[in-house]
Amino acid sequence: MFKHEKTFLYPVRVSGPDPTFAAMLIEQHGGPNGELSASTQYLNQAVGCKDPAVKDLLLDIGTEELSHLELVSEAIKLLLGDPTIDSINQAPTLELAGGGGAMYVNSSGHTWTADFVSSVGDVVANLHSDVAAELKAKAVYQRLYQRATDPGIRDLIDFLICREEAHAQLFMRALEKVQNQGTMQNLGDKLYSNQYLDLSTGVDNQSPSIWNMQPGSTPVAPPSH
Numbered sequence: 001m002f003k004h005e006k007t008f009l010y011p012v013r014v015s016g017p018d019p020t021f022a023a024m025l026i027e028q029h030g031g032p033n034g035e036l037s038a039s040t041q042y043l044n045q046a047v048g049c050k051d052p053a054v055k056d057l058l059l060d061i062g063t064e065e066l067s068h069l070e071l072v073s074e075a076i077k078l079l080l081g082d083p084t085i086d087s088i089n090q091a092p093t094l095e096l097a098g099g100g101g102a103m104y105v106n107s108s109g110h111t112w113t114a115d116f117v118s119s120v121g122d123v124v125a126n127l128h129s130d131v132a133a134e135l136k137a138k139a140v141y142q143r144l145y146q147r148a149t150d151p152g153i154r155d156l157i158d159f160l161i162c163r164e165e166a167h168a169q170l171f172m173r174a175l176e177k178v179q180n181q182g183t184m185q186n187l188g189d190k191l192y193s194n195q196y197l198d199l200s201t202g203v204d205n206q207s208p209s210i211w212n213m214q215p216g217s218t219p220v221a222p223p224s225h
């Protein structure tokens, strides 16, 4: 069950309209590494998760990501302000097609798609995707932060970066908990599961010993058919 509270998770303040930045920030609203992708990914994974503690974590973080989506949405609305000839030129998709509100599109105007959601039904593989999702979100937010000039927007993005860092650390902690579950079971217990194939050779070839998976042995040739 979901309920909505008419307060934001964090204050959303802007000094004035900045449609150009709104058209960049929309990347984290409807882009592949944005808040809609994160919330739907974690909530979807929670449905099939058989580990009660991990399921609870996915539900909590998925719900928080919906609150992030709300924050980004509100920030975009405020940054767009009242439409003018200039603002339509600076953020044409959001002004012409969206009428001044946040849309589920990325910064190029491409629509959000469920293809952005990574969920394969394996708790270990899913959690690895979740760590990657948080770090990719942080990377995009850092680029936005570097380009932001409005103090309120910088403060909001800084908060969101901190929360994605918290989530990444929590998902990494969850990975430690599920080390013997799912695809981690019997990992590497067969011959070819523990061999490094040195297939890219030439003048700049690095020492195969860096990646040799069985210390003391020589890297083997690929299996012949």
Ligand SMILES: [Fe+2]
Pocket: 035, 038, 064, 065, 068, 137, 160, 163, 164
């Ligand atoms: Fe988020």
